[in-house]
Amino acid sequence: MKKLIIIICVVLTACSTPKKCCAQVDFKKIFKFSTFYASVNGGNSISDVEVFSVTDGLGTFTLETPYDYNLALGIRKIARFGYENKAQNFYDGTENSWSDGANIGKVSGLEFLFELDYKRQQGIDYLDQHHFVRYVDDKYIIKGEYLEDGFADIKYFETSERYRYKVNDKLSFNAGAVQRLSEPYGYDPLAEWILDNGNIHYTYLALQEGYNVNVAASEYFSPDGELVATSKEVWEEVVIPTMLSDYTNKKRSELDNTILHSVVFGCDYYKYTKTFWTHIWANVMPYHLDGGNDYSYHKYEGSQWLDYSGGLIFGYKLNRHLGTFVEGKYNKYWNRKWYDFKFGVNYVIF
Numbered sequence: 001m002k003k004l005i006i007i008i009c010v011v012l013t014a015c016s017t018p019k020k021c022c023a024q025v026d027f028k029k030i031f032k033f034s035t036f037y038a039s040v041n042g043g044n045s046i047s048d049v050e051v052f053s054v055t056d057g058l059g060t061f062t063l064e065t066p067y068d069y070n071l072a073l074g075i076r077k078i079a080r081f082g083y084e085n086k087a088q089n090f091y092d093g094t095e096n097s098w099s100d101g102a103n104i105g106k107v108s109g110l111e112f113l114f115e116l117d118y119k120r121q122q123g124i125d126y127l128d129q130h131h132f133v134r135y136v137d138d139k140y141i142i143k144g145e146y147l148e149d150g151f152a153d154i155k156y157f158e159t160s161e162r163y164r165y166k167v168n169d170k171l172s173f174n175a176g177a178v179q180r181l182s183e184p185y186g187y188d189p190l191a192e193w194i195l196d197n198g199n200i201h202y203t204y205l206a207l208q209e210g211y212n213v214n215v216a217a218s219e220y221f222s223p224d225g226e227l228v229a230t231s232k233e234v235w236e237e238v239v240i241p242t243m244l245s246d247y248t249n250k251k252r253s254e255l256d257n258t259i260l261h262s263v264v265f266g267c268d269y270y271k272y273t274k275t276f277w278t279h280i281w282a283n284v285m286p287y288h289l290d291g292g293n294d295y296s297y298h299k300y301e302g303s304q305w306l307d308y309s310g311g312l313i314f315g316y317k318l319n320r321h322l323g324t325f326v327e328g329k330y331n332k333y334w335n336r337k338w339y340d341f342k343f344g345v346n347y348v349i350f
Helices: 002-012 018-024 027-031 202-208 232-253
Strands: 035-043 049-053 059-063 068-077 109-121 124-136 140-149 154-166 171-182 212-214 219-221 227-229 258-272 276-288 307-317 322-333 336-347
Touching: 154 258, 202 212, 202 232, 219 232, 227 232
Parallel strands: none
Antiparallel strands: 035 068, 049 059, 068 109, 109 124, 124 140, 140 154, 154 171, 171 258, 212 219, 219 227, 258 276, 276 307, 307 322, 322 336
């Protein structure tokens, strides 16, 4: 929610005299053609699994995974490209609009998306968010965006200001600056615990975290005093991995977010006919300003690195019966990758 407020502030601060400017804002025009949606989707998760145990004689128990669900709340105002058909009467929050990642929309002017997804998938709860406000002009592009993707384990707030050069109505290039606010990616809380031989002194770390070990009796206790293992094998294979995960999450959460300033170059190409269409966009960030922060990604990368993102949407109807398509987008920030793709053919029999 904090990042959502920041995005709204970015829009408001675009006006040098907020009180006068807000009085002149035509909110009806801004929200015209926008859609607010709220929906709940659900279904069964992976099937129950029967687990066997022989610790104290043969025993069985059923591992149940609760049902999946997705509660979606959002509002969007994004013009559809020619290849995008609204197949449903209502937005239900499960739509995956590939073109949302493009630098520019189908029309110039203001477009926005605010969506929150409270979801549970395969027993794991997530809060995914994607918000952006974008203003596209013939000469410039301004955008503020917040993305939180639980599966990709990526979360950041980004603003960008770019000069745009239109080659023609189909192709344009842009260049400018990007500012990204995120957790200190690259920081490894376990680095200080690595020994000279490359191993980690995990037992000592566990003791520092409040675990207790009775080696003579092969008993291992959690910080709450609960007996969590009665053998070295269970201690090393079950308890220690959980302890390391909890420790790294705790140490990362203790650090403040860091801001990164980068140079960006991008391009967009869009062509559409009823039988052929292609939409391509790309962004490259080859240079990043080293602000000297103790947890800057420069400390872990050692020098400059390349962040990039892009997308491709292609469709071709070979004749009245046969058609083929390719769609996908790819992102790589701070050596973290998240992507989607699909391709296939359609043959209509009649």
